[in-house]
Amino acid sequence: MTEIPPSISGGCRSAPVLKQRGQREVFCGLTGIIWLHRKMQDAFFLVVGSRTCAHLLQSAAGVMIFAEPRFGTAILEESDLAGLNDAHAELDREVATLLARRPDIRQLFLVGSCPSEVIKLDLNRAAERLTQEYAPKVRVLEYSGSGIETTFTQGEDACLAAMVPVLPRTEARNLVVVGALPDVVEDQMLSLIDGLGIDTVHVLPSRTIDSDIAVGPNTVFALTQPFLGDTHAALVRRGARHIAAPFPMGEEGTTEWLAALAAEFELDDATFEAVTEAPRRRARQAVAKAAETLNGKSVFFFPDSQLEIPLARFLTRECGMTALEVGSPYIHDTIHGPDLDLLPAGPQISEGQDVDLQLDRCRAAQPDLTVCGLGLANPLEAEGLSTKWAIELVFTPVHFYEQAGDLASLFARPLRRKSILGVAAE
Amino acid sequence: MKLTVWTYEGPPHVGAMRVATGMKGLHYVLHAPQGDTYADLLFTMIERRDHRPPVTYTTFQARDLGADTAGLFKDACQDAYDRFKPEAIIVGASCTAELIQDDPGGLAETMGLDIPVIPLELPSYQRKENFGADETFFQIVKHLAKPMEKTVRFSCNIIGPTALGFRHRDDVQEITNLLFELGIEVNVTGPMGATPSDIAKMGQAHFNVLLYPETGEMAARYCEKEFGQPYTKVVPIGVAATHDFIDEVRALSGSIVQLDSDRLRQTWWSRSVDSTYLTGKRVFIFGDGTHVKAAARVARDEMGFKVVGIGCYNREFARDIRALAKDYGVEALITDDYLLVEKTIEDLQPEMILGTQMERHIGKRLGIPCAVISAPVHVQDFPARYSPQMGFEGANVLFDTWIHPLVMGLEEHLLHMFRDDFEFNDAAGPSHHGGAVQHDKPKPEAPAADNVIWLSDAERELKKIPFFVRGKARRNTEFYAAEKGVAEISVDTLYEAKAHFAR
Numbered sequence: 001m002t003e004i005p006p007s008i009s010g011g012c013r014s015a016p017v018l019k020q021r022g023q024r025e026v027f028c029g030l031t032g033i034i035w036l037h038r039k040m041q042d043a044f045f046l047v048v049g050s051r052t053c054a055h056l057l058q059s060a061a062g063v064m065i066f067a068e069p070r071f072g073t074a075i076l077e078e079s080d081l082a083g084l085n086d087a088h089a090e091l092d093r094e095v096a097t098l099l100a101r102r103p104d105i106r107q108l109f110l111v112g113s114c115p116s117e118v119i120k121l122d123l124n125r126a127a128e129r130l131t132q133e134y135a136p137k138v139r140v141l142e143y144s145g146s147g148i149e150t151t152f153t154q155g156e157d158a159c160l161a162a163m164v165p166v167l168p169r170t171e172a173r174n175l176v177v178v179g180a181l182p183d184v185v186e187d188q189m190l191s192l193i194d195g196l197g198i199d200t201v202h203v204l205p206s207r208t209i210d211s212d213i214a215v216g217p218n219t220v221f222a223l224t225q226p227f228l229g230d231t232h233a234a235l236v237r238r239g240a241r242h243i244a245a246p247f248p249m250g251e252e253g254t255t256e257w258l259a260a261l262a263a264e265f266e267l268d269d270a271t272f273e274a275v276t277e278a279p280r281r282r283a284r285q286a287v288a289k290a291a292e293t294l295n296g297k298s299v300f301f302f303p304d305s306q307l308e309i310p311l312a313r314f315l316t317r318e319c320g321m322t323a324l325e326v327g328s329p330y331i332h333d334t335i336h337g338p339d340l341d342l343l344p345a346g347p348q349i350s351e352g353q354d355v356d357l358q359l360d361r362c363r364a365a366q367p368d369l370t371v372c373g374l375g376l377a378n379p380l381e382a383e384g385l386s387t388k389w390a391i392e393l394v395f396t397p398v399h400f401y402e403q404a405g406d407l408a409s410l411f412a413r414p415l416r417r418k419s420i421l422g423v424a425a426e
Numbered sequence: 427m428k429l430t431v432w433t434y435e436g437p438p439h440v441g442a443m444r445v446a447t448g449m450k451g452l453h454y455v456l457h458a459p460q461g462d463t464y465a466d467l468l469f470t471m472i473e474r475r476d477h478r479p480p481v482t483y484t485t486f487q488a489r490d491l492g493a494d495t496a497g498l499f500k501d502a503c504q505d506a507y508d509r510f511k512p513e514a515i516i517v518g519a520s521c522t523a524e525l526i527q528d529d530p531g532g533l534a535e536t537m538g539l540d541i542p543v544i545p546l547e548l549p550s551y552q553r554k555e556n557f558g559a560d561e562t563f564f565q566i567v568k569h570l571a572k573p574m575e576k577t578v579r580f581s582c583n584i585i586g587p588t589a590l591g592f593r594h595r596d597d598v599q600e601i602t603n604l605l606f607e608l609g610i611e612v613n614v615t616g617p618m619g620a621t622p623s624d625i626a627k628m629g630q631a632h633f634n635v636l637l638y639p640e641t642g643e644m645a646a647r648y649c650e651k652e653f654g655q656p657y658t659k660v661v662p663i664g665v666a667a668t669h670d671f672i673d674e675v676r677a678l679s680g681s682i683v684q685l686d687s688d689r690l691r692q693t694w695w696s697r698s699v700d701s702t703y704l705t706g707k708r709v710f711i712f713g714d715g716t717h718v719k720a721a722a723r724v725a726r727d728e729m730g731f732k733v734v735g736i737g738c739y740n741r742e743f744a745r746d747i748r749a750l751a752k753d754y755g756v757e758a759l760i761t762d763d764y765l766l767v768e769k770t771i772e773d774l775q776p777e778m779i780l781g782t783q784m785e786r787h788i789g790k791r792l793g794i795p796c797a798v799i800s801a802p803v804h805v806q807d808f809p810a811r812y813s814p815q816m817g818f819e820g821a822n823v824l825f826d827t828w829i830h831p832l833v834m835g836l837e838e839h840l841l842h843m844f845r846d847d848f849e850f851n852d853a854a855g856p857s858h859h860g861g862a863v864q865h866d867k868p869k870p871e872a873p874a875a876d877n878v879i880w881l882s883d884a885e886r887e888l889k890k891i892p893f894f895v896r897g898k899a900r901r902n903t904e905f906y907a908a909e910k911g912v913a914e915i916s917v918d919t920l921y922e923a924k925a926h927f928a929r
Contacts, residue, residue, distance in 0.1 A: 378470045
């Protein structure tokens with residue numbers, strides 16, 4: 001296989017984790033809908049929530065809202081709060097209207113929100129009832145994207161975890177790759193896996209409901225995204241086995257990820273080298289260009305998407321940066337462990353957030369680059385810190401070899417811009 | 427329940443955030459679940475503020491629900507007080523916290539903080555953003571402002587501008603300058619820019635200037651009752667409205683200072699011959715009540731447009747807009763459902779839309795020029811340059827903004843003369859928009875009315891009509907055909923209809 005560079009002075013897997021509770025400056029899981037509805041072409045996401053939920057989706061979706069999106073909010077009104085019984089009738093009516101207007105919809109997700117969870121609206125039963133009503137044409141599933149239960153990308157996790165129990169059963173040995181990736185990246189990934197000689201591969205989520213994805217006791221699965229804890233558990237419950245690996249970001253991460261698959265399927269080294277050699281070279285070249293700007297610079301991660309740990313691993317090992325603090329909304333040892341092993345010891349690993357205390361630490365550390373959400377980015381810029389807003393890392397193709405250079409550029413760009421505009425880098 | 431994709435207004439606590447963020451030295455402690463902090467980025471991104479909004483969220487999670495959310499709220503309050511040392515705090519609940527009934531007001535009052543604590547009751551499931559701003563500012567004024575000796579020099583307060591307000595920054599500057607020219611001092615401008623101690627001094631002004639009824643009317647009424655301060659009723663958007671506003675201010679203040687309106691160019695621009703082509707252009711106007719009222723007057727009386735429809739999304743102004751619609755002989759559309767707005771625009775086929783960010787997109791889809799006159803707006807409508815809507819400079823800005831999307835007069839004539847010119851036709855789009863408009867998707871031309879068939883030569887003839895009136899021509903022709911019981915539309919039918927509807 002490939003030579004893993006030995007990690008410098010041990011990794012971070014056993015490093016003490018700073019856990020703080022307090023105000024959290026994060027998105028709720030509803031935001032996952034923004035990219036999930038683009039990925040699943042026959043799905044509609046119906047949030048049952050308040051005007052706040054609709055407003056959030058609108059703010060996060062930016063201009064997408066005008067492209068006839070396949071999502072919406074059934075806004076709870078006073079009459080819905082007064083008595084629960086007619087809430088189901090109301091929901092049935094809205095769903096009927098919706099499906100009449102959009103006959104192309106094959107999967108409907110009822111998405112729970114804080115208000116619907118607090119009033120204990122039983123969306124699970126509603127989903128079962130509606131599935132019976134609209135079967136076989138439409139399948140109705142339910143998950144919660146509420147802020148009280150989910151943070152940002154966990155919305156995707158909750159959605160995929162809701163799909164796992166209804167996947168058909170198979171006895172066949174197959175590979176399921178889990179995580180919504182941009183189509184272009186997914187195609188590259190499938191072509192690499194195909195090149196290695198693994199023949200039965202499925203992707204969750206699939207682009208339409210008609211895919212032949214199935215799961216069973218001989219299924220192995222790999223994750224392309226680090227925020228899929230519940231989906232991981234749901235697949236294990238179906239008898240599938242997880243292939244642990246670092247996440248496929250950067251040249252090293254992608255190679256390690258593919259190597260783990262190759263080891264699982266006992267593929268020969270020669271094929272592995274032949275398939276990966278050229279794209280590895282390209283990725284290293286592309287990263288080297290952006291890394292000129294990043295080399296020797298320090299980086300501080302506010303928690304956002306759970307991508308922070310693999311990204312910190314990529315920036316430190318492949319771009320020559322030093323991580324000062326790596327904050328993640330949640331750390332899941334099974335899933336984040338392989339990346340933590342590779343992350344050079346040194347940075348403060350933190351889980352959760354008390355945003356004001358974390359801002360104090362960030363100001364004290366004066367990092368060259370701060371990765372944070374849009375609520376903090378401009379205020380920190382105004383204080384003289386350079387920022388990279390984190391959401392872009394979820395919305396932009398960043399995985400696998402061909403995107404490694406783009407990924408490094410995302411971090412290099414704010415620093416390059418600062419020097420172009422002649423802002424003192426202090 | 428109501429299925430919603432796009433909402434013109436956020437929930438009421440966002441209105442309260444707009445007040446808090448506009449002010450200084452005030453902090454908002456909001457009982458809200460994790461995730462509601464998304465609203466911060468409206469201020470840091472769309473308005474490009476360089477500070478975080480002064481809002482502390484309790485960010486409770488599921489595991490807190492069975493336990494002590496009330497304790498969480500008190501801790502958040504104490505932390506905010508210790509860290510930010512505000513002069514006053516406002517406390518309230520978001521839609522989810524409203525359901526768990528912790529009573530933020532009561533909790534905060536028991537803490538014995540040595541600053542004013544102002545509780546907010548914002549019913550999230552009945553009201554919206556503008557109400558939230560209006561009510562919040564009213565509560566702040568009610569709690570902090572005291573009757574006072576009037577200032578020696580004649581002064582007024584400016585009421586209504588908030589954070590995230592459409593052009594509030596420059597409107598305030600324009601009107602402040604205008605008042606200074608009239609010899610009137612501005613005592614306090616609020617909420618935007620004011621501290622709680624400024625608010626305490628509001629009572630010493632002689633009268634109030636209410637710039638935005640949506641976000642300041644309750645406070646203005648309260649001040650009228652409590653401090654004997656009359657307030658202005660005219661919103662100075664447009665030339666005539668600005669003059670009426672000046673008359674109103676003169677009546678309230680006795681000022682007789684002559685004003686210099688040298689910088690007002692809109693009047694001459696509108697009279698100059700190139701503007702002749704604007705006469706009778708059919709406009710549809712939608713937005714918040716205040717901006718719609720003002721825009722209708724400017725459109726009809728100062729630009730020479732024909733107003734073919736008006737409407738607003740904030741039901742607080744439904745009565746005003748209905749009365750105004752009667753004046754203009756049109757139907758008022760009071761709705762917060764953008765699909766209904768879209769349908770109305772499609773039916774009316776105006777040549778121009780004056781609306782919000784949403785109407786801009788509707789216009790794009792229907793191929794109708796649009797200018798933005800009202801919130802909700804996107805980042806491009808928080809410009810770096812000075813661009814008020816109010817006063818004389820505001821009138822100049824309005825003229826430029828509204829004219830820009832239209833094909834220039836001369837170009838319109840040339841398009842008529844050389845309809846089928848090989849490189850100068852409507853498929854290329856107006857030349858001042860860089861031409862070469864991508865027409866990869868045909869515009870969704872409305873389907874023909876039932877049982878009416880367009881003959882192919884008539885369809886070809888229709889294509890020769892400039893794009894900005896083609897939709898109207900198609901609709902008129904079909905309407906005419908239906909009325910006459912004609913089943914097939916020929917070239918003759920097209921021209922019969924043209925004669926019938928000739929303006």
